Amino acid sequence: MRIKIRSFAGFRNILGKEKDIDLPGEGAMVRDLLNLLCHDHASLEPLLFKEGRLREDVNIFLSGKNIESLQSLETPLADGDELALFTAVIGG
Template sequence: KREKEGFGQMMVKVRAFALFREILGKERDMEIPEGSTVLSLLEAIGSISPAFKEQAFDHSGGLEDYVLLMINKKRIDPVNDLSIPLAEGDELAIFPPVAGG
């Protein structure tokens, strides 16, 4: 049973909307290490897509507070919930700021 402990990979789906969709495409499956968090997934996306990183993260490397995130269609707090561990088959939806005013 040793091989199942840690270091495995899992697949998650990333869905992007509006501006982020233009950068990343509508959706992509990403293979990430088991136990990865929301933040580590976002950082992995940023390492693949500098344009996404530029839009979604501030200069200090923190996620911009206007980025809207949902895991499996449930909204999460981009400030407090980035450390949530993801599971095989989870879906992360990423929304840019919604223009208003």
């Protein structure tokens, strides 16, 4: 299955603006994709995870929906999905 990754802010410095990732077989979840990305780009892991959990300042959208409103990291992926990685913007 092919998933399009769109990266913003600090994620873009590591992954580039966008890329396609091919995942073998069916049944992959968001967690599997993130683990693959971290394996290929070691500097990505501390931006995504803290103590094994997704960092609170990370927002991930799957085909336009925040994964927190779906099944979080256990959200299943489908061929053609788009995953967007953002960091929260804080300011005043």
